[in-house]
Amino acid sequence: MSAHRDTDPRIHGIQSKIRVVPNFPKPGIMFQDITTLLLDPKAFKDTVDLFVERYKGKDISVVAGIEARGFIFGPPIALEIGAKFVPLRKPKKLPGKVISEEYVLEYGRDCLEMHVGAVEPGERALVVDDLIATGGTLCAAMKLLERVGADVVECACVIELPDLKGRERLNGKPLYVLVESH
């Protein structure tokens, strides 16, 4: 079910609103800035609509969003499809009892956390973030959900950087993106 909607007429508008900022956060990186997309109410709405159209009526009860830009796209999708929203956060932000999943960065490690009890076994879940690069963070997110017995139906991102091969890192889980950036 992996696909990207490059034939939908709304896609072009969305893609054109994403700003590329060179050399951020460090030299050589072309940063995909979605804040300019959020400044265009129609393009932002189209972005959410494209995900909602795909996931509505598919019995998805959980949308998990990765801090912090996943918090921008996840809740509108969750609200429209009638799912709960679960924030996946950096360490020590969530106040209650958490489970943690560590993952590897280019230099060092990081950790993603989820509240215990937020997701029940057997629930069907989406993982949402603004962008997938190497797939490390999405992978950690999926593991968190699977550890509590949820079924990750798909990962959904606005942007994919296909050269970084994140799609392959998802252990066969489907990935749906709106825009590819080479």
Add this chain to the structure above:
Amino acid sequence: MRRVLIFSSPNPITPQLSTPPTPPVNAVFPIRNCRWIGPSTSFQPPVLRLHNYQRTPTPLLCSATDSVTNQTKMASQDEQDPRISKISSVIRVIPNFPKPGILFQDITTLLLDTKAFRDTIDLFVERYREKDISVVAGIEARGFIFGPPIALAIGAKFVPLRKPNKLPGEVISEEYSLEYGTDKIEMHVGAMQAGERALIIDDLVATGGTLCAAIRLLERVGVHVVECACVIELPELKGRERLGDTPLFVLVSSA
């Protein structure tokens, strides 16, 4: 976002707020900075408050400016909206987080209740739609959860206000005080234009320091902050007073 709730038993006031310096004699409006807020003797907060446990109707007070409140006619203004008590009941209170003595208001449990989350957004949307608001600014990170659905529903743009070094483009920054030290919030240059009407959204207002900094940031680029909107207020921390002329609207007051 990091939230500092200064809550040591009977004195829930930060050292900086507990003894404000004497306001200058000729002060008319409160000066909004992080260290001082001078009360004006005729100041009335032009805000509609929906308490989760009090049924005393709060009269609508209008400011001299074009506040949304004097144009709003909702059923909820005369009695507590029935959706409020449910919203309040699904907010989880976690003691001793992030440190001993603090009762943390956890909205993640609200997000697990699809109807209550929907109602939360609806209450804000009902208040702000068709009020010519073109910008919803959300404070990182929990403001990112509530801000975008409101922005989408009222046709406004969403502008994230972030911790330092997160936004990739050219930014303007505003520093503000914490209990110990300072922090900064940032906004992209060009995200808003002078003359736009804006809301600022966060999950909770405590001392008002962060909201205050956000208001200053927007006003520096000539934006009119129509109102600040939060799910929860901790009234004992007096954040409302700290916002000066800017109205504050909350759904739940947690004393």
